[in-house]
Amino acid sequence: MIRSVVVGSGASKPRNVVKNSDLEKSVDTSDEWIVQRTGIHQRYIAAEDETTASLGEAAARVALDDAGLTVDDIDLIILATSTPNNTFPATAVDIQHRLGMKHGAAFDMQAVCSGFVFAVTTADSFIKSGQAKRVLVIGSETFSRILDWEDRTTCVLFGDGAGAIVVEAQEGVGLSNDRGILTSHLRSDGSHREKLFVDGGPSTTQTVGHLRMQGREVFKHAVAMITDVIEAAFDATGLTADDIDWFIPHQANRRIIDASAKKLNIDKKKVVMTVDQHGNTSAASIPLAIDVAISDGRLKKGDLVLLEAMGGGFTWGAVLVRW
Numbered sequence: 001m002i003r004s005v006v007v008g009s010g011a012s013k014p015r016n017v018v019k020n021s022d023l024e025k026s027v028d029t030s031d032e033w034i035v036q037r038t039g040i041h042q043r044y045i046a047a048e049d050e051t052t053a054s055l056g057e058a059a060a061r062v063a064l065d066d067a068g069l070t071v072d073d074i075d076l077i078i079l080a081t082s083t084p085n086n087t088f089p090a091t092a093v094d095i096q097h098r099l100g101m102k103h104g105a106a107f108d109m110q111a112v113c114s115g116f117v118f119a120v121t122t123a124d125s126f127i128k129s130g131q132a133k134r135v136l137v138i139g140s141e142t143f144s145r146i147l148d149w150e151d152r153t154t155c156v157l158f159g160d161g162a163g164a165i166v167v168e169a170q171e172g173v174g175l176s177n178d179r180g181i182l183t184s185h186l187r188s189d190g191s192h193r194e195k196l197f198v199d200g201g202p203s204t205t206q207t208v209g210h211l212r213m214q215g216r217e218v219f220k221h222a223v224a225m226i227t228d229v230i231e232a233a234f235d236a237t238g239l240t241a242d243d244i245d246w247f248i249p250h251q252a253n254r255r256i257i258d259a260s261a262k263k264l265n266i267d268k269k270k271v272v273m274t275v276d277q278h279g280n281t282s283a284a285s286i287p288l289a290i291d292v293a294i295s296d297g298r299l300k301k302g303d304l305v306l307l308e309a310m311g312g313g314f315t316w317g318a319v320l321v322r323w
């Protein structure tokens, strides 16, 4: 059977690092509160000349180089983002142009913090249906542009950045030791809208708006939703927490990640935690964490990786992939 195999990856971070102590100067917060409640120590914030498109393009170039490919080899670009450069055209099309790609197609995917998991799942479907051979999947965000910098309950949590992978159609035998995406499970439930949303948009306020979150409410649902969808991935494959080499979750909060790993009996040593360095970068957080785990030598070809995310909507999902 056809499998979608990851053949390259990369990331791009804005130039400017903003530490918790920097935020202490502009809002009523403390390094101690942020670290204790979230695990975040710093985040990257885009400068004026850095955008979702430019960060995404840079991450894509690294991923293509890593794969030993050029845009000529790519059929489709899927960009997961909730912070596009413009309302339209899709920022994916902008990135396609920046990369000098004139063939194939590109589109944006909007599932907030679950965007990368939704985009990877969509890429897998295009590959399995034979509509694409190689897909560039990018998660790129500039959440700093939709934050209310006077709201301490949200502005300390998020950061900017981008990550990308290239997935390629390869033959597998259909067993769980195949390389590639083994299973993916997506969920959404719009009844939770008010808990995490942006209070603007073209069809309502004609403004971009600001992120609004009832953090405690999101927290309350997060662990249950995450574990539920991961258990669906285990049930579909017959794999268990013991089989996992690396758990690479969406990076919103250290406490959510720890509690999810504990509930699922995933060994702490297998958890890739990068929220301390990047903050919550929404759809970029998983590919940024992948980049860290590859760069420091942890994540290797053949490893079984569990990706998971939960965010605005609510949306949530899980992917099991053998690297």
Ligand code: UT7
Pocket (backbone or CB within 6 Å): 028, 029, 030, 033, 034, 037, 038, 113, 152, 153, 154, 156, 157, 214, 215, 216, 217, 218, 219, 222, 251, 252, 253, 256, 280, 282, 310, 311, 312
């Ligand atoms: O990626 C999408 C999904 N998003 C998430 O997963 C976020 C989920 N939620 C969370 O991560 C946590 O709920 C937060 C980190 C947002 C908040 O942590 P918490 O332990 O749930 O704190 P809380 O909202 O219950 O607030 C506790 C206290 C409040 O003061 P009072 O009412 O107890 O006097 C807040 O006003 O902390 C106060 N507080 C702050 N204090 C210092 C809120 N923000 C800050 C701040 N600095 N930045």
